[in-house]
Amino acid sequence: MPDKKEDIRIGVFLCHCGSNIAGYLNMEELEEFSKKLPHVTFVQRNLYSCSEGGINEIKKGIKEQNLNRVVVASCTPRTHEPLFRSSCGEAGLNPYLFEMVNIRDQCSWVHMQEKEDGTTKAKDLIRMGVAKAALLEPQEPIMSEVQIRALVIGGGIAGMTATLAFANRGYEVVLVEKEEALGGMLNHLSKLGPTMTDASALAEEKVRAVTGHSKITVFTKAKVTLVQGFIGKYKVDIETESGNKNIDIGVIVVATGGRAFVPEGLYGYDGKRVITQLELEVLLKNGLASAIKNVVMIQCVGSRNEERPYCSRICCQTAVKNAMLIREQNPDAKVSILYRDMQMYGVENEEMFRDSKVKRVRYINYDPANPPEVEPDNVRVYHALLGRDMDLAADLVVLSTPIVAQDDANVVSQLLRVPIDENGFFMEGHVKLKPLDFATSGIFLCGSARFPANIREAVAQGLGAASRASIPLAKGSVVVEPIISVLANEDACRGCGLCVALCPYGALEIQNTEKGRKVHVIDVACKGCGVCAATCYQHALSINSFTDKQIEAQVEAFLN
Amino acid sequence: MCTGRVDPVIVAEAFKKGLDGLLVVGCHFGECNYVSGNFQAKAKLDMTRRLIKHVGVNEERLSFQQCSSGEGALFAEIVGKFSKTIRELGPIGGDGDRVKAPEIFKKLEAAEAVLAGEKIRWVIGKRTPFIESGNMYGEVFTEHEFNRAIDMIIVEEIEVQEILGKLKEGAQSVKDLAKALSIPSERVFRNITALKRKGMIKLEKVSGRTPIFQLVPQEV
Numbered sequence: 001m002p003d004k005k006e007d008i009r010i011g012v013f014l015c016h017c018g019s020n021i022a023g024y025l026n027m028e029e030l031e032e033f034s035k036k037l038p039h040v041t042f043v044q045r046n047l048y049s050c051s052e053g054g055i056n057e058i059k060k061g062i063k064e065q066n067l068n069r070v071v072v073a074s075c076t077p078r079t080h081e082p083l084f085r086s087s088c089g090e091a092g093l094n095p096y097l098f099e100m101v102n103i104r105d106q107c108s109w110v111h112m113q114e115k116e117d118g119t120t121k122a123k124d125l126i127r128m129g130v131a132k133a134a135l136l137e138p139q140e141p142i143m144s145e146v147q148i149r150a151l152v153i154g155g156g157i158a159g160m161t162a163t164l165a166f167a168n169r170g171y172e173v174v175l176v177e178k179e180e181a182l183g184g185m186l187n188h189l190s191k192l193g194p195t196m197t198d199a200s201a202l203a204e205e206k207v208r209a210v211t212g213h214s215k216i217t218v219f220t221k222a223k224v225t226l227v228q229g230f231i232g233k234y235k236v237d238i239e240t241e242s243g244n245k246n247i248d249i250g251v252i253v254v255a256t257g258g259r260a261f262v263p264e265g266l267y268g269y270d271g272k273r274v275i276t277q278l279e280l281e282v283l284l285k286n287g288l289a290s291a292i293k294n295v296v297m298i299q300c301v302g303s304r305n306e307e308r309p310y311c312s313r314i315c316c317q318t319a320v321k322n323a324m325l326i327r328e329q330n331p332d333a334k335v336s337i338l339y340r341d342m343q344m345y346g347v348e349n350e351e352m353f354r355d356s357k358v359k360r361v362r363y364i365n366y367d368p369a370n371p372p373e374v375e376p377d378n379v380r381v382y383h384a385l386l387g388r389d390m391d392l393a394a395d396l397v398v399l400s401t402p403i404v405a406q407d408d409a410n411v412v413s414q415l416l417r418v419p420i421d422e423n424g425f426f427m428e429g430h431v432k433l434k435p436l437d438f439a440t441s442g443i444f445l446c447g448s449a450r451f452p453a454n455i456r457e458a459v460a461q462g463l464g465a466a467s468r469a470s471i472p473l474a475k476g477s478v479v480v481e482p483i484i485s486v487l488a489n490e491d492a493c494r495g496c497g498l499c500v501a502l503c504p505y506g507a508l509e510i511q512n513t514e515k516g517r518k519v520h521v522i523d524v525a526c527k528g529c530g531v532c533a534a535t536c537y538q539h540a541l542s543i544n545s546f547t548d549k550q551i552e553a554q555v556e557a558f559l560n
Numbered sequence: 561m562c563t564g565r566v567d568p569v570i571v572a573e574a575f576k577k578g579l580d581g582l583l584v585v586g587c588h589f590g591e592c593n594y595v596s597g598n599f600q601a602k603a604k605l606d607m608t609r610r611l612i613k614h615v616g617v618n619e620e621r622l623s624f625q626q627c628s629s630g631e632g633a634l635f636a637e638i639v640g641k642f643s644k645t646i647r648e649l650g651p652i653g654g655d656g657d658r659v660k661a662p663e664i665f666k667k668l669e670a671a672e673a674v675l676a677g678e679k680i681r682w683v684i685g686k687r688t689p690f691i692e693s694g695n696m697y698g699e700v701f702t703e704h705e706f707n708r709a710i711d712m713i714i715v716e717e718i719e720v721q722e723i724l725g726k727l728k729e730g731a732q733s734v735k736d737l738a739k740a741l742s743i744p745s746e747r748v749f750r751n752i753t754a755l756k757r758k759g760m761i762k763l764e765k766v767s768g769r770t771p772i773f774q775l776v777p778q779e780v
Binding site: 410413414417419420421422427439440483498499501502504505527528529530531533534535536537538539543546548551552555556558559 | 561562564565566567568569570573574577578579587590591592593594595596597600601604628629630631676677678681682684685686688689
């Protein structure tokens with residue numbers, strides 16, 4: 001490690017990201033610019049810095065050019081920082097002597113129409129990154145042990161599947177369900193498409209497996225009231241009928257599901273003649289009244305509108321499946337489905353759709369600007385091909401409403417400090433790279449809590465989330481990022497405790513030392529938020545890789 | 561890393577070095593990945609806004625906004641609005657600000673020293689307990705009362721820093737300081753007394769009947 005500034009040798013790697021960056025920014029100019037920055041001794045452009053070739057170039061640069069700081073200007077640290085850091089590590093450079101500059105997500109993608117301004121901004125960003133890189137210091141990761149026990153919140157199909165997956169690997173699991181019975185939405189369904197499996201048989205089988213498993217503790221009519229700690233070392237308070245429990249947990253899976261939207265005030269919904277698909281499921285389960293001869297279904301009720309812009313995507317297949325079940329129970333019944341677009345993804349769903357047409361389920365497209373009208377005996381809909389209104393007789397009108405977020409999704413969100421989107425669904429860490437993980441390590445998600453899922457998808461996600469969450473359980477320990485608070489100037493600390501009161505993780509404590517009262521950072525508990533360093537009036541605390549000096553250097557680089 | 565890391569000192573320093581606008585965008589309350597970091601950030605930045613306004617910077621130059629990573633359109637709107645505001649204000653110390661360049665940078669230097677100082681950092685750090693559970697005497701403050709206290713501290717602390725700044729140029733009398741800094745002489749006198757007690761200044765000489773004060777070099 002060089003200790004003098006003159007010894008600092010920074011390598012700057014500029015990624016084209018195919019044409020994602022190079023198509024919108026002037027890369028030659030950025031290269032020339034980077035070469036002139038202080039301490040920069042090597043600059044290289046790569047088509048894809050994250051490709052095997054690109055990574056090898058970085059490693060080669062470290063070895064051959066004797067680089068002791070690496071700056072990659074590319075996509076986003078959110079997805080690629082770990083890769084570049086570990087590559088530096090493999091080449092023998094401390095991974096924390098790496099700095100990433102975001103010139104794609106926050107630059108080329110935003111300024112696709114402004115090549116010159118975009119390039120100027122990229123220069124600013126690179127100059128700031130290089131200024132910080134010069135001041136980076138090596139860090140060593142922190143190890144922490146993991147409590148080998150999982151918590152699953154929600155006992156629907158996704159949650160039960162995840163629970164069984166943990167238990168069958170030999171891990172202890174605590175399953176918390178707020179209702180009296182396990183099963184969730186599954187308890188209300190008749191048969192499951194496209195295979196027409198009996199929903200209650202599946203529910204019974206899963207519930208039996210869960211309740212009979214020695215590794216599983218089930219709390220029904222229970223809720224999680226407090227979650228403290230971090231990956232591997234959570235302390236969870238659960239309110240149950242038999243009193244409050246406090247349990248040590250290693251990982252958490254959120255499987256709280258969704259609920260069907262109740263279309264109050266839409267299409268004359270009354271729960272009797274005009275019902276939802278979920279209510280139809282119950283009728284079908286108990287056997288449909290033979291008097292029902294004419295059924296009209298309306299799709300996209302309360303979804304794909306301004307209030308709920310999303311497509312709930314499982315309602316189309318549910319409608320088609322239920323139309324077939326109606327025809328099966330009352331072979332004379334006429335079923336019409338009024339739709340905007342049919343969402344029948346996959347081989348089996350499409351086949352079921354085709355099959356339903358053979359079985360004479362009728363499909364009529366409607367325009368949301370001119371929606372169907374439910375009248376006492378019929379449904380009136382404008383038929384675009386015929387160019388006129390049609391009256392369809394209707395003993396039963398079934399509204400296909402979307403799955404919406406649970407009412408208490410925000411409570412769970414605050415409890416676990418994980419984000420929900422504008423529709424109240426939980427947000428995964430990354431749509432493609434971390435679809436079942438939250439950004440916060442140690443917490444995972446599956447099923448309709450994330451987005452409307454059918455049973456098959458909920459099962460797949462339950463298995464997936466349990467697999468992801470099993471990684472720290474199998475390893476028995478986690479490595480915590482060393483980007484945390486440190487008492488950089490012990491002499492300055494007066495042990496006042498102001499920072500201790502403000503730390504949201506209880507990661508600071510006052511200890512009596514030879515030098516008097518001093519603050520102590522509990523490194524595995526610290527998340528590196530930086531509140532303490534921004535508060536300390538003695539400027540005694542600092543954050544690794546985000547020191548005052550480093551931030552000031554960036555600000556200065558930006559202003560010059 | 562969190563908006564809670566934003567140290568007001570760095571904010572003042574950036575403006576002092578010529579920054580025209582600073583937008584800090586944090587999570588929505590209750591959704592902070594760092595639990596309460598955004599509350600702390602807002603408290604600190606609200607206070608910093610009051611302070612820069614006091615020294616003559618248009619407070620619109622500093623903005624704290626909230627937006628989740630799922631709200632791209634909102635983020636673009638926030639950035640667009642802020643960018644427009646700053647463009648309209650123009651460079652710092654110009655028509656957009658009460659105090660003009662280069663005077664404004666001197667003022668910001670005092671502001672930076674205040675923000676690095678013990679008093680205001682202590683009070684802002686205690687904001688949550690003061691408002692929620694009260695001080696050590698059990699007195700709970702309303703947000704309004706707290707902000708009034710902050711404003712008083714700002715006025716006093718800036719005066720102190722300006723007096724110290726002026727004394728760096730050479731020993732002076734209370735009267736001359738009051739005139740140069742446009743601060744009422746009784747307030748200069750009060751601050752001088754306090755600074756003298758802390759050992760930060762001392763009496764250099766008495767010229768006629770007027771005492772002249774000078775800085776006492778401080779250990780860093």
